Amino acid sequence: MASPLEQFEIKTIIPIEIGGVDISFTNSSLMMAITVLIGGGVVALAASRGAIVPGRFQSIAEMLYEFIAGLIRETIGAEGRRYFPIIFTLFMFILIGNMLGMIPYSFTFTSHIIVTFVMAFTVFIGVTVLGFARHGLHFFSFFIPPGAPLYMWPLLIPIEIISYLSRPISLSVRLFANMLAGHTMLKVIAGFVFALGALAGWLPLLLITALTGLEILIAFLQAYVFAILTCLYIKDALELH
């Protein structure tokens, strides 16, 4: 029987090497390219028509737009509109990547820590730069808990800094671990279907049907959580406390 981890294997499609660095086009790159094409395609198609009574694609794109716009309005407020493009792009990329991963025999690039970490780290650096650009050196006051007495600072400031540094770790591990665990679990239970055969195999088959539904929910939820946390971090950088 195939290993449940085989689905996460990176396979080179077009080998490319520049200056000793392996930048081959892999199955992961292929899925990302398809994700960008689908994401860009849906939005471009919707925008090109611009009908007053929206068609199918336009409805989907408008729904997604309004979902993220509402999320930003609720978390950051009016000032957040400026950050709509990055949040919408991240959300679409993760959502479509997760959903494509639900198709049997496809590849889930969000199940690789390096992919999720790059996104989380980009958000982290961006938010930190934003904080410094907005507040200058005053941004460091973010690490001082409000209302704490002076003698507690040597203890509380390192805690706050570690808490701040843990953001990209938490953000990337959450997405990666959920996708990895979910897809591994589906494969393991699928293995039981064959192992138990016609006699009792229908039981794990039922389970896997239900779990596929749950996985689709999680695929959406993880994209949503990533987007909402990006919003919260931007808000923190804008307002400090």
Next chain:
Amino acid sequence: MSEPNGHEPLDDLNKRLKDARNRRTAEYRNENKRTPMSDFGPAIKVGTDLVAGIVVGVVIGWVLDWWLGTTPWLLLVFFLLGSAAGLTNVMRTAQRIEAEAKAARDEKRDGSGKNEAKTASRNE
């Protein structure tokens, strides 16, 4: 039938219609809040936040120990600091959920027109 009082039934109907509409808006808002993700999102967040704090603390302590040759003291210190940071993360999330829940309760109690309270607590 009673022509001079002709306005009253209409006013009454108007009032009842308005009440019903307000009630429906409040209900709708609460229904909206009870989507699975509004509870699920923070729940997913808490676990990794706690672990991430500890991991960052341990890594910092380990690297500093390796650099300064103070094994294992800084690792121990930063493990504790990291745990505290992880708990801080969790506490912040809990406070936000609590504030949101409180806003939702207030909204439910006063019916409509409490939108400001909701956004205020979210911006806390």
